[in-house]
Every structure is written in C-alpha cells, then in structure tokens.
Ligand SMILES: Nc1ncnc2c1ncn2[C@@H]1O[C@H](COP(=O)(O)OP(=O)(O)O)[C@@H](O)[C@H]1O
C-alpha cells in the first residue's frame with residue numbers, strides 16, 4: 001500500500017476494488033452502494049447520518065469496532081456492529097458496521113490531509129531501508145516531531161493511530177485516495193488508515 005501520494009497532482013489513483021456482490025442482509029435490502037475499496041463496500045442508509053460498511057479485512061474491523069480502538073474527533077464514529085453477514089472471496093468474513101457518514105475531503109480538511117500525507121510520504125522515503133516497517137516508523141515520527149501547522153488534536157490522533165498499529169497486526173495506509181475523509185463540520189477523519197499486510 002505504499003505508493004506515491006496522488007494528492008499533489010489532484011488526480012485519483014486507481015484503486016483495485018473488491019469484486020464481491022453486496023451480501024444479502026435485511027438491513028442492506030434496497031440500499032445504494034456509495035463506495036467500494038479493496039476490502040470494503042459502503043452503502044448509504046435511509047438517513048444522511050449513517051452508512052452501512054461491509055468490511056472484509058480484519059484490520060478494518062479491529063480499527064472500526066475493537067473495544068480498544070482509537071477514538072476521538074479524528075476517528076470514525078461507530079453506531080452499531082451488526083456482526084458477521086457472509087464470507088468474502090478473499091476468505092475473510094464480511095462484517096456489517098453502521099458508522100457515521102463521511103464526505104470526501106475539501107477545503108481546510110483537504111489541506112490538512114495533504115500535509116499529513118506529505119509528511120507520511122517523506123517519512124516512508126526516509127525510512128525506506130526499514131522495508132515493510134517504513135510506514136509504521138513514518139507515522140511514529142509524525143507523532144513525535146509533527147510538521148508545523150498540524151493541529152494538536154490531529155497530532156494526538158496520529159499518536160493514537162500509531163499506538164493502535166503497534167498493538168494489532170496491521171500497517172498504516174494513508175496514501176490510498178479516499179482513506180482520509182471529513183465530517184460535515186469540516187473535521188478531518190482518518191476513515192480507513194490501516195490494512196492487513
Ligand atoms: N463513512 C463513510 N461515509 C461515506 N463514504 C465512505 C465512508 N467510508 C468509506 N466511504 C467511501 O467508500 C470508499 C471505500 O471505503 P474504504 O474505507 O477506503 O474501503 P477499503 O477498506 O476497501 O479501502 C471510500 O473511498 C469512500 O469513497
């Protein structure tokens with residue numbers, strides 16, 4: 001998942017998407033799919049506050065639903081964990097989570113996102129000799145020595161994400177487009193910042 005960030009060019013990088021159909025479940029009947037990535041499918045709920053996220057990666061499940069997941073204003077809010085709803089073609093269970101609806105980055109949140117991704121990318125380059133651990137080190141060093149202009153709340157969130165990544169068998173993934181999103185009030189949200197290597 002370590003790829004050159006696309007944020008400078010403003011062009012979205014192609015993301016390989018999960019090919020599975022939406023699992024059959026009464027809560028998902030008739031809902032519109034609004035997003036899809038390598039391991040998740042996102043469907044709009046009947047109100048504009050929630051989405052249903054069908055996750056197949058255990059990394060996403062730990063991040064979004066574990067009791068000791070990082071929480072706070074820069075993390076996605078979980079409304080409900082509806083449990084296992086099927087099996088994905090990648091071999092993992094599909095789990096259905098009801099989480100807050102987020103928006104693509106815009107305005108000041110997009111600026112902060114760029115700052116964070118650039119600092120992360122610079123760290124990945126600096127720690128390239130650490131191989132698969134370069135992302136973890138890059139994140140750790142952003143928390144220790146943050147770029148000027150990154151708000152204290154976001155530095156704290158990066159530190160909490162870094163701690164989470166040390167506790168679980170996951171790696172950071174800040175570079176894929178769509179992994180950073182924002183709340184309606186413009187707060188940057190680390191929507192999908194981890195993957196299972
Ligand atoms: N909470 C959300 N609200 C609205 N759209 C979302 C939300 N989470 C993800 N999405 C959309 O779904 C896409 C895939 O979600 P993502 O979490 O990146 O999945 P994956 O784990 O497969 O990478 C995102 O690029 C985004 O467009």
Ligand SMILES: [Mg+2]
Pocket residue numbers: 037038176178179192
């Ligand atoms: Mg993603």
